[in-house]
Amino acid sequence: MKDLLKKLTSIPAISGDEKKLTDFVYSHFKSLNFATFRDDFGNVWAYNYAAESHQDSNIQNTRDPDVQPDIMFEAHIDEVGFMVTKVCDNGFIKVAPVGGVDPGILQNIEVVIHTKNGDIPGVFCSIPPHLKDKTTDDKPPQIKDLYIDTFGVTSIEIGDYVSYIHEFSELTNDTFASKSLDNRVGIALLLKIAEYVSQNTYSTNNPPKKIAFLASVQEEVGCRGAAMGGYKILPKKAIVIDVTHGISPNVTAEDDAFKLDSGVAIGAGATLDKQIFHRLKELATNANIPYTVEVCGANSGTNAWSLQNLAGGIPCGLISIPLRYMHSPSEVAQLYSIDSTLKLMQEVCQNGI
Numbered sequence: 008m009k010d011l012l013k014k015l016t017s018i019p020a021i022s023g024d025e026k027k028l029t030d031f032v033y034s035h036f037k038s039l040n041f042a043t044f045r046d047d048f049g050n051v052w053a054y055n056y057a058a059e060s061h062q063d064s065n066i067q068n069t070r071d072p073d074v075q076p077d078i079m080f081e082a083h084i085d086e087v088g089f090m091v092t093k094v095c096d097n098g099f100i101k102v103a104p105v106g107g108v109d110p111g112i113l114q115n116i117e118v119v120i121h122t123k124n125g126d127i128p129g130v131f132c133s134i135p136p137h138l139k140d141k142t143t144d145d146k147p148p149q150i151k152d153l154y155i156d157t158f159g160v161t162s163i164e165i166g167d168y169v170s171y172i173h174e175f176s177e178l179t180n181d182t183f184a185s186k187s188l189d190n191r192v193g194i195a196l197l198l199k200i201a202e203y204v205s206q207n208t209y210s211t212n213n214p215p216k217k218i219a220f221l222a223s224v225q226e227e228v229g230c231r232g233a234a235m236g237g238y239k240i241l242p243k244k245a246i247v248i249d250v251t252h253g254i255s256p257n258v259t260a261e262d263d264a265f266k267l268d269s270g271v272a273i274g275a276g277a278t279l280d281k282q283i284f285h286r287l288k289e290l291a292t293n294a295n296i297p298y299t300v301e302v303c304g305a306n307s308g309t310n311a312w313s314l315q316n317l318a319g320g321i322p323c324g325l326i327s328i329p330l331r332y333m334h335s336p337s338e339v340a341q342l343y344s345i346d347s348t349l350k351l352m353q354e355v356c357q358n359g360i
């Protein structure tokens with residue numbers, strides 16, 4: 008799992024610019040001999056059964072129980088980042104955020120600018136403490152005030168994407184830090200459960216026979232790709248895999264955050280399917296899988312929100328992995344909760360949902 012996460016976090020995939028990672032995921036599904044598809048937006052999906060006719064059929068036919076997947080696992084492939092808005096003299100550039108980024112964390116952060124001629128390294132500029140004007144410079148900066156220093160590069164163009172640079176690093180207690188663990192953790196689980204299904208070694212206690220897997224683009228800019236991909240697949244039920252907030256100083260259970268090692272968080276909410284919620288809890292209990300319940304109220308802020316009322320409605324469940332420092336270059340997760348989530352997904356495949 009760690010090696011896979013290391014690989015997945017090394018491939019940039021800012022919302023709208025996910026092609027390199029969708030290529031990787033596409034090849035992975037293909038290597039499992041699954042019927043694998045992609046669309047012009049970059050969504051990638053696969054079936055564990057012959058589904059070519061499904062791909063070509065119209066919306067009516069995809070509701071045909073003979074071709075409709077019993078269950079779809081979904082995770083978003085994209086990450087937050089930036090786009091170049093202005094190229095100034097001497098290789099300084101300005102950017103706009105792509106997705107939810109806190110400008111307060113950006114100073115001194117290293118980034119990569121993805122240009123048509125290759126990747127250019129850069130650093131968000133800061134003012135040394137010695138030179139700060141104490142009366143004005145202590146306010147948190149706004150993104151429009153920040154520059155990235157590329158040290159004289161002039162080949163950058165407006166519209167180029169910019170991503171965080173932070174290599175996957177192992178910390179103590181089976182925790183690790185990297186950029187884009189939101190939601191490479193989900194993508195890693197999607198690929199792992201696809202491998203598990205491809206081996207087809209599980210017992211037949213009423214398992215779902217037809218399973219679909221969707222890696223969707225553009226979640227960080229409004230849960231867009233899942234609606235596109237989900238419409239093409241139209242499963243009977245869907246389970247969305249994403250991250251949730253991990254407890255840390257000043258981020259508490261009162262903020263709906265969870266201990267990093269608390270296992271899988273099972274989502275409950277008005278727009279999440281009640282039966283799936285109870286079934287996930289039952290499966291976790293029966294298999295001794297550690298879990299917590301995450302109450303989402305109305306909008307879960309995940310792709311479950313966009314899938315649930317798609318094309319007449321898809322009953323959705325949500326499972327999440329606690330993650331600290333979300334949308335920063337050093338997001339932190341722990342293996343125990345990721346493994347717990349995988350076990351629960353395996354239970355879904357073994358025993359039905």
Ligand SMILES: [Zn+2]
Nearest residue numbers: 189190227334
């Ligand atoms: Zn996110």
